[in-house]
Amino acid sequence: MKKQFVILLSALGLSACGSLAIMDKSEAVKAQPEMLIKTDGDLWGLGGDGEFTLGGLYEGKYSRDASSSTWFNTVSTKDGSMGAEIIRKDNGESWILSCSGGGTSVSVGMMQFGGNAPYTCDITSKGQSVGNFTIAGEEKMIDFGTAKKEKGHIVVNGKRFDVETVHTGSNLMMPLENPLGYSFKLNGKEVAAVQTNGVLTVQWLPEMTQEQRDVLAVGAIASALSWRPAE
Template identity: 75%
Template sequence: MKKQITLLLSLLSLTACGSLAIMDKSEAIKAQPEMLIKTDGDLWGLGGDGQFTLGATYQGKYSRDASSSTWFNTISTKDGEMAAEVTNKESGKTWLLSCNGGGTSFKFNMLQIGGNAPYTCAISLEGESAGTFVLERDAKMIDFGTEDKEMGSIVMGEQRFDVETVHTGSGLMMPLEKALGYRFTLNGQEVAAVQTNGVLTVQWLPEMTPQQRDVLAVGAIASALSWRPEE
């Protein structure tokens, strides 16, 4: 039943003009210019491997893979991995990301246990640890609601932003199971948004410092290019 509801909501995300649903954002974020994340991989320009640009300042390359297996209709294993390089062309700094998520779950009658290991990225700069990016299933949403809500944070040096998936958008009657994008907040204020439904875009507030923009750019790639196995 959940799969049928998800399919219906996905179809409803298309407007009469055929445009894709855009994630909900604050008015301040919507007023900012959109920076495209352009990729040259296969599978409509994304795929498993490729290079990317983020606006005019950031570029890099990525490699990602996802797989899932089920035994005896009881034990399921899901694995997802992503590696990326994010370079600031102006400063010359390059951050390396090593990300993974998934896990093994056990199904007993209608109850499923496990399989929701956090999606984590180790971030390094010039061979030294530089920070972490973490997203994990919101425990409050596991048994209630239709969306696969995830929450977490990115920390690099003294900079930290909270991150959460966004499942609501203009014209939608209900939240979608799969995220339309990601919201980055600082002290409770939305400071950046990453749209991943149909097109990859990034918007952030103009008062963000160069250091904060670096963190948000790394976070945008860690979230937008993540590739985790389906249920």
């Protein structure tokens, strides 16, 4: 049995000019101020454990792990987990994330079967379950290794947003296999974007209520700090 522990970092996503690829966003979201997610963990500030701040509005700590195992170059098992506490700085309100994902796949020649289990986070506040974050790839029996688009949602206290990965960006001639970030939509309209390629940033529309911003902040941490094994 061959076992590897893999650090999953964002793809560099560099263009031919060597510049950083910024994920595609709607013009409305792109016009909003960028809020940095700053981390102090090891491995260039991210790593397995650390603390974070989000735009001076939220702070917290996280712990992550990812591993993959392969038997006979055929059967692969991948596991990822992440725990985080998000605290709103102005009133101390907090949310706890407990996330996991992975799956077992079987490779036959150029084809891969399975291994696309959802990445899910249980969200609690004050000891009570208040929602969840879920994202997964398309339900396909056969995976030919194309761009790994994922879709899902986040819901907290009844406030829900759809979430999907973004694989296109500035200065790119074609979509990347790994995402540049995540788009959050409400009734089909993009209302927030989380860039995860090279730098971690969050932007959301000014008309979002404080309750909606809280949900988007939790979703930003759930997506930006998710840690899953590399393929």
